[in-house]
Amino acid sequence: DAGITQSPRHKVTETGTPVTLRCHQTENHRYMYWYRQDPGHGLRLIHYSYGVKDTDKGEVSDGYSVSRSKTEDFLLTLESATSSQTSVYFCAISAGEGGEAFFGQGTRLTVV
Amino acid sequence: QQQVKQSPQSLIVQKGGISIINCAYENTAFDYFPWYQQFPGKGPALLIAIRPDVSEKKEGRFTISFNKSAKQFSLHIMDSQPGDSATYFCAARVNSGGYQKVTFGTGTKLQVIP
Numbered sequence A: 001d002a003g004i005t006q007s008p009r010h011k012v013t014e015t016g017t018p019v020t021l022r023c024h025q026t027e028n029h030r031y032m033y034w035y036r037q038d039p040g041h042g043l044r045l046i047h048y049s050y051g052v053k054d055t056d057k058g059e060v061s062d063g064y065s066v067s068r069s070k071t072e073d074f075l076l077t078l079e080s081a082t083s084s085q086t087s088v089y090f091c092a093i094s095a096g097e098g099g100e101a102f103f104g105q106g107t108r109l110t111v112v
Numbered sequence B: 001q002q003q004v005k006q007s008p009q010s011l012i013v014q015k016g017g018i019s020i021i022n023c024a025y026e027n028t029a030f031d032y033f034p035w036y037q038q039f040p041g042k043g044p045a046l047l048i049a050i051r052p053d054v055s056e057k058k059e060g061r062f063t064i065s066f067n068k069s070a071k072q073f074s075l076h077i078m079d080s081q082p083g084d085s086a087t088y089f090c091a092a093r094v095n096s097g098g099y100q101k102v103t104f105g106t107g108t109k110l111q112v113i114p
Helices: none
Strands: A004-007 A010-013 A019-025 A031-038 A042-051 A054-057 A064-070 A073-078 A087-094 A101-103 A107-111 B004-007 B010-014 B019-025 B033-038 B045-050 B056-059 B062-067 B072-077 B086-096 B099-104 B108-113
Touching: A004 A087, A010 A019, A019 A031, A019 A087, A019 A107, A031 A064, A031 A073, A042 A064, A042 A073, A042 B099, A054 A064, A073 A087, A101 B045, B004 B086, B010 B019, B019 B086, B019 B108, B033 B062, B045 B056, B045 B062, B045 B072, B072 B086
Parallel strands: A010 A107, B010 B108
Antiparallel strands: A004 A019, A019 A073, A031 A042, A031 A087, A042 A054, A064 A073, A087 A101, A087 A107, B004 B019, B019 B072, B033 B045, B033 B086, B056 B062, B062 B072, B086 B099, B086 B108
């Protein structure tokens, strides 16, 4: 999976609790992305990063925050998880400048 | 707002048949159109891609047809095999200041039956 590791792979959490998902890359790519995948919606961009401490919102960013303190790590935090955030979350990386996007294996998050 | 519309949502094809998945886009700034293949429990993986200055691209049994004037593109899988059973996503990419924004279609679940 192009040197991308997502953790955890599965998580069940309770409504209202904070949750952090981690994406780690070994490719030294500049761009990192968080997507969520839901039936009937395909993949939707939550947040992306174009460098250390440089992040921006995607199309479904409400309720999510991100941080990137190192090139290799991109964290996605659900401040207070809700049932609507039950989804499969994918991290992707890209070298930019026409480079392809490579995806991790995903994290299945269930909010009960 | 769905900028990339994909159809059908699901598709069942006999082994050896042709699978066809269609996508349409609205934003003329898109400059790259990849297709991703996703198997259960895995992340999407790039399958094949095309630029808008080309009308067709073929890689093995997979062909993209691109109609710039109609703002449509499609994936054809020739001689479909059970191993092709997966979910396929079309996508469209635009570059903005070095950042690539990729918009995905909603996916097509393909089942190839023996």
